[in-house]
Amino acid sequence: MIEGMSDLDLTADVVTLTRALVDLPSESGQEGPLADAVERALRRLPHLAVDRVGNSVIARTRLGRAERALVAGHLDTVPAAGNLPSRLVDGRVHGLGACDMKGGVAVALRLAATVPEPVRDVTYVFYECEEVEGERNGLGRIAAARPGLLEEAGLAILMEPSDAGVEAGCQGILTADIVVKGTRAHTARAWQGSNAAHKAGHVLARLDAHVPERVLIDGLEYREGLSAVAVRAGVAGNVVPDECVVTVDCRFAPSRSAEEAEVYVRGLFPEYEVRVTEVVGGALPHLDRIGSLRTALGAEPRAKLGWTDVARFAALGVPALNYGPGDPSLAHTAGEYVPVAHLRRCEARLRAWLR
Amino acid sequence: MIEGMSDLDLTADVVTLTRALVDLPSESGQEGPLADAVERALRRLPHLAVDRVGNSVIARTRLGRAERALVAGHLDTVPAAGNLPSRLVDGRVHGLGACDMKGGVAVALRLAATVPEPVRDVTYVFYECEEVEGERNGLGRIAAARPGLLEEAGLAILMEPSDAGVEAGCQGILTADIVVKGTRAHTARAWQGSNAAHKAGHVLARLDAHVPERVLIDGLEYREGLSAVAVRAGVAGNVVPDECVVTVDCRFAPSRSAEEAEVYVRGLFPEYEVRVTEVVGGALPHLDRIGSLRTALGAEPRAKLGWTDVARFAALGVPALNYGPGDPSLAHTAGEYVPVAHLRRCEARLRAWLR
Numbered sequence: 112m113i114e115g116m117s118d119l120d121l122t123a124d125v126v127t128l129t130r131a132l133v134d135l136p137s138e139s140g141q142e143g144p145l146a147d148a149v150e151r152a153l154r155r156l157p158h159l160a161v162d163r164v165g166n167s168v169i170a171r172t173r174l175g176r177a178e179r180a181l182v183a184g185h186l187d188t189v190p191a192a193g194n195l196p197s198r199l200v201d202g203r204v205h206g207l208g209a210c211d212m213k214g215g216v217a218v219a220l221r222l223a224a225t226v227p228e229p230v231r232d233v234t235y236v237f238y239e240c241e242e243v244e245g246e247r248n249g250l251g252r253i254a255a256a257r258p259g260l261l262e263e264a265g266l267a268i269l270m271e272p273s274d275a276g277v278e279a280g281c282q283g284i285l286t287a288d289i290v291v292k293g294t295r296a297h298t299a300r301a302w303q304g305s306n307a308a309h310k311a312g313h314v315l316a317r318l319d320a321h322v323p324e325r326v327l328i329d330g331l332e333y334r335e336g337l338s339a340v341a342v343r344a345g346v347a348g349n350v351v352p353d354e355c356v357v358t359v360d361c362r363f364a365p366s367r368s369a370e371e372a373e374v375y376v377r378g379l380f381p382e383y384e385v386r387v388t389e390v391v392g393g394a395l396p397h398l399d400r401i402g403s404l405r406t407a408l409g410a411e412p413r414a415k416l417g418w419t420d421v422a423r424f425a426a427l428g429v430p431a432l433n434y435g436p437g438d439p440s441l442a443h444t445a446g447e448y449v450p451v452a453h454l455r456r457c458e459a460r461l462r463a464w465l466r
Numbered sequence: 467m468i469e470g471m472s473d474l475d476l477t478a479d480v481v482t483l484t485r486a487l488v489d490l491p492s493e494s495g496q497e498g499p500l501a502d503a504v505e506r507a508l509r510r511l512p513h514l515a516v517d518r519v520g521n522s523v524i525a526r527t528r529l530g531r532a533e534r535a536l537v538a539g540h541l542d543t544v545p546a547a548g549n550l551p552s553r554l555v556d557g558r559v560h561g562l563g564a565c566d567m568k569g570g571v572a573v574a575l576r577l578a579a580t581v582p583e584p585v586r587d588v589t590y591v592f593y594e595c596e597e598v599e600g601e602r603n604g605l606g607r608i609a610a611a612r613p614g615l616l617e618e619a620g621l622a623i624l625m626e627p628s629d630a631g632v633e634a635g636c637q638g639i640l641t642a643d644i645v646v647k648g649t650r651a652h653t654a655r656a657w658q659g660s661n662a663a664h665k666a667g668h669v670l671a672r673l674d675a676h677v678p679e680r681v682l683i684d685g686l687e688y689r690e691g692l693s694a695v696a697v698r699a700g701v702a703g704n705v706v707p708d709e710c711v712v713t714v715d716c717r718f719a720p721s722r723s724a725e726e727a728e729v730y731v732r733g734l735f736p737e738y739e740v741r742v743t744e745v746v747g748g749a750l751p752h753l754d755r756i757g758s759l760r761t762a763l764g765a766e767p768r769a770k771l772g773w774t775d776v777a778r779f780a781a782l783g784v785p786a787l788n789y790g791p792g793d794p795s796l797a798h799t800a801g802e803y804v805p806v807a808h809l810r811r812c813e814a815r816l817r818a819w820l821r
Contacts, residue, residue, distance in 0.1 A: 282654065286703065297795075298715040299637065299771040301678075301691035308694035308712070309674035315667025323656075336656035339663035341700030342710060348641065349715060351693050357663070360653040360704060417654040440652075 119152040121224035125217050125454045126204060132213040133197040133206040139187040139243045142166040146186060149220070149237050158227040159235075164256045167238035167249035170223055178231040180404075181264035181429065182223075182461070183420070184216035185241035185249065192445035203448040210437035214449035215270025218436065218458045222465060229465035234264055241420060245391070250423050266401055267424040268461070272437030275453040277408050278415035279396035279432045281422055282333055285361040285372045286340075289314055290384040295346060295353040304351035308344040311355035314380065315339060318359070321379070326364035329398040331414035333364035337376070358388075362416065365393030365425075391418065394425030401432060407464035408434060434461075474507040476579035480572050480809045481559060487568040488552035488561040494542040494598040497521040501541060504575070504592050513582040514590075519611045522593040522604035525578055533586040535759075536619035536784065537578075537816070538775070539571035540596035540604065547800035558803040565792035569804035570625025573791065573813045577820060584820035589619055596775060600746070605778050621756055622779040623816070627792030630808040632763055633770035634751035634787045636777055637688055640716040640727045641695075644669055645739040650701060650708040659706035663699040666710035669735065670694060673714065676734070681719035684753040686769040688719035692731070713743075717771065720748030720780075746773065749780030756787060762819035763789060789816075 119131055137145040146166040153161045159170040166186070188208035197206035204214065216237060223235045238249030245251070254261055261267075271278070291311040296304025323335040337359060344355035363372040369392040377385045398405065398412060405412060415421065415433050424431035436453030474486055492500040501521040508516045514525040521541070543563035552561035559569065571592060578590045593604030600606070609616055616622075626633070646666040651659025678690040692714060699710035718727040724747040732740050753760065753767060760767060770776070770788050779786035791808030 297772070298691055298693045298695060299717050299773075300689075301693045301717075302689070306674070306693055308697050309670055311697070312667045312670025312672075312674050315664055316671050317667070319661070319664035319667050334657070336653055338653045338656045338661055338706050339699070340653060340703055340705060340707060342663045342666070342697045343700070344694070345696030345698070345713070348695055348713075350695060352695065355697060358700070358703075362654050362656075417652070 119148050119220070121152050121220050125221050125458050126199065126451055128220060129204050129209065129214050129217040129449065129454060130197040130199065132217055133204065133209050134195070136191065136195065136207065137186050137188055138190050139240050142186045142239045146237070146239065149186065152220070153223060156224055159223060162257065164253045165239055165249060167236065167253055169253065169260065170235045172229060172232045174228065174232050176230065176232040179234060179264045180231050181234045181236060181261065181267040182219045182270065183236040183238065183250070183267060184212050184219050184270040185238050186216065187239055187242050189242050189443050194445050194447070202451045204451065205448040209449045210272050210447040211442035212270055212272060212435055212437070214437050214454050215272065215435035215457070218454060218461065219270055221458055222461055226462060226465045231465065233465065248420070250420055254427060261424070262427050262429060264429055266404065267421070267429050267431035269419060269421050269431055269433050270435035271419050271433040272435050272439045272442055273433045274438055275436050275456050276410040277405065277412040277432055277434050279331060279398060279412040280328070280365050280394045281415040281417065281419045281433070282335070282362045282364060283367065283369060283372055283391055283393035283422070284418045285363065285376055285390040286388050287359055287376055288386040288388060289357040289359060289380050290386060291355045291357070293351065293353045296351040298349045298351055301351050306351050307355040308352050311342070311344065311357055314357050314383065315342070317379070324364070326366055328364065328366055329396045331396055331412060333414045334416065335364055336362040363393065365395045368392055391422060393418065394422040394431060397430035400430045404464055408460050474503050474575070476507050476575050480576050480813050481554065481806055483575060484559050484564065484569050484572040484804065484809060485552040485554065487572055488559065488564050489550070491546065491550065491562070492541050492543055493545050494595050497541045497594045501594065504541065507575070508578060511579055514578060517612065519608045520594055520604060522591065522608055524608065524615065525590045527584060527587045529583065529587050531585065531587040534589060534619045535586050536589045536591060536616065536622040537574045537625065538591040538593065538605070538622060539567055539574050539625040540593050541571065542594055542597050544597050544798050549800050549802070557806045559806065560803040564804045565627050565802040566797035567625055567627060567790060567792070569792050569809050570627065570790035570812070573809060573816065574625055576813055577816055581817060581820045586820065588820065603775070605775055609782060616779070617782050617784060619784055621759065622776070622784050622786035624774060624776050624786055624788050625790035626774050626788040627790050627794045627797055628788045629793055630791050630811045631765040632760065632767040632787055632789050634686060634753060634767040635720050635749040636770040636772065636774050637690070637720060638718045638722065638724060638727055638746055638748035638777070639773045640718065640731055640745040641743050642714055642731055643741040643743060644712045644714060644735050645741060646710045646712070648706065648708045651706040653704045653706055656706050661706045662710040663707050666697070666699065666712055669712050669738065670697070672734070679719070681721055683719065683721055684751045686751055686767060688769045689771065690719055691717040718748065720750045723747055747777060748773065749777040749786060752785035755785045759819055763815050
């Protein structure tokens with residue numbers, strides 16, 4: 112590798128920097144070259160103390176301020192989908208990761224480089240493996256390798272695309288298999304068996320009739336959801352199936368703990384076997400603890416309905432919110448882009464809060 | 467191939483002959499060596515006119531009798547399952563195809579060889595590819611290649627395993643996909659979509675509540691069935707599925723035509739797309755037309771609930787029944803066997819009817 116080729120110029124305009132980040136591919140597990148470039152660029156800045164854990168890079172001001180904020184963005188992207196290199200068209204930067212979330216990373220890198228004396232200390236975290244299974248997540252690796260490093264912040268800003276608005280907290284996720292059992296038989300003598308698929312109709316009809324709750328927290332509505340995302344039954348074309356598995360995805364408000372969510376879902380299907388395959392709690396919005404930031408960002412907070420790494424910060428005791436450029440519904444699409452206006456607005460508002 | 471090695475001795479005992487047939491493998495599509503052996507053995511018999519179509523062999527007496535009966539058995543088997551060579555244990559011949567239906571073929575070959583002057587003319591048909599897709603079926607090939615050959619019989623006996631009892635007619639089969647449509651959405655905003663799996667719950671619950679009819683024909687009960695045999699839905703773990711397909715298998719009494727069965731099933735699900743993937747009519751029992759045979763076989767006819775090639779004869783205008791050694795529920799199992807007592811009873815009773 113020719114080192115100069117992947118050097119990042121953090122004094123460049125945020126649009127130029129976003130495009131440079133997009134053009135340095137970093138699919139999950141392959142963040143090494145991008146992490147190297149980020150680390151090199153940050154180590155050149157005398158006002159930052161730089162640390163590295165795996166392919167995650169942490170840079171901190173050490174001004175002895177009364178408060179410390181954390182600004183985090185993940186370096187990885189989903190696999191490319193014919194959307195490289197970057198393109199700037201009609202005020203939008205197109206390309207792999209532009210929205211999720213190299214635009215947000217560019218904003219954070221600009222702030223790290225150009226606000227040497229923020230009014231509150233800042234910990235910048237650029238981390239790996241957000242788009243893959245949770246055990247590989249860079250935040251988890253940092254928390255394990257450097258206990259206290261993340262927790263010392265009083266507030267975390269996660270640069271998740273949120274239309275340059277504030278999305279507070281996040282909902283929890285539970286996935287479970289509801290297993291309906293029957294007895295096999297030849298379909299020519301179906302009455303000798305018990306059709307698990309027929310019985311699963313009652314599970315699905317119950318889901319259809321279910322009205323998820325709308326939970327108000329700090330004035331934000333966390334609208335829950337309970338969806339069958341898969342149904343599987345079938346042995347052979349002439350066999351009454353003896354098992355039908357309905358996989359459900361439950362999104363629950365952060366006022367429920369993971370344990371409470373599990374009790375809740377099991378309670379909806381008391382007569383069936385419910386195998387919980389994953390459950391992760393959400394994050395409360397903590398609007399009371401983000402006062403000055405909320406004012407600076409000038410956006411009315413909304414509830415975050417998807418699950419994000421703000422829940423990891425919540426689990427560490429650090430209130431967090433999602434604030435980043437880009438439309439979250441474009442994440443992971445081949446056509447993802449980030450509006451230049453979002454990049455500039457996010458950079459300007461966070462800069463104002465730090466100065 | 468050493469010809470002598472696969473020669474069949476049709477004067478041997480029916481048990482010996484059954485074992486010889488089992489030990490000459492003939493998975494569907496590979497019936498050539500067995501068909502060769504059958505053809506050679508039958509051509510040695512001066513009282514039979516032998517014909518061949520593909521790997522099917524037809525042998526006819528030409529005595530100018532007032533009646534002609536047809537005795538048919540298929541030569542092919544499903545693939546081996548560690549159940550070769552044949553074994554004779556405790557009065558049962560074990561091995562691939564012993565039950566379905568080399569035992570029946572042995573009975574028919576014994577009759578062909580040892581009843582040179584039957585009181586009614588007989589057409590023996592040993593055919594290929596019964597265990598695979600219908601277009602390859604040897605009976606269909608014979609009907610196409612030799613028009614009138616099968617139709618000249620007034621009655622057909624199909625040597626399907628039927629516990630050495632008479633199973634009259636057969637039910638029809640219809641398979642269809644019931645397609646339930648919805649609209650995709652992210653599960654974090656499930657209310658923006660329409661969950662096809664949830665809606666399919668009403669299809670499955672309707673199947674669960676459905677009471678199939680019991681149709682009496684000639685005093686025999688053809689109990690119908692309507693079973694979901696597969697359910698498929700699922701796009702991704704966080705996506706509300708936009709389609710759920712319920713595959714149903716309908717077994718209908720032979721009093722309904724294929725067209726009527728289709729109207730019936732569509733009428734049960736008028737609000738959904740119903741894609742009929744296969745429909746084949748059954749065969750009426752025609753007990754009035756099998757009088758002397760019924761008496762000779764000495765067994766009270768039962769309704770045949772599975773679909774068999776008697777329906778092909780019915781479609782050609784030839785009343786047919788299932789009568790053969792072996793338990794039909796053992797067909798296609800690795801442990802299939804045929805009781806020696808069944809072999810002897812079937813041979814003796816058919817011999818009595820022909821003499």
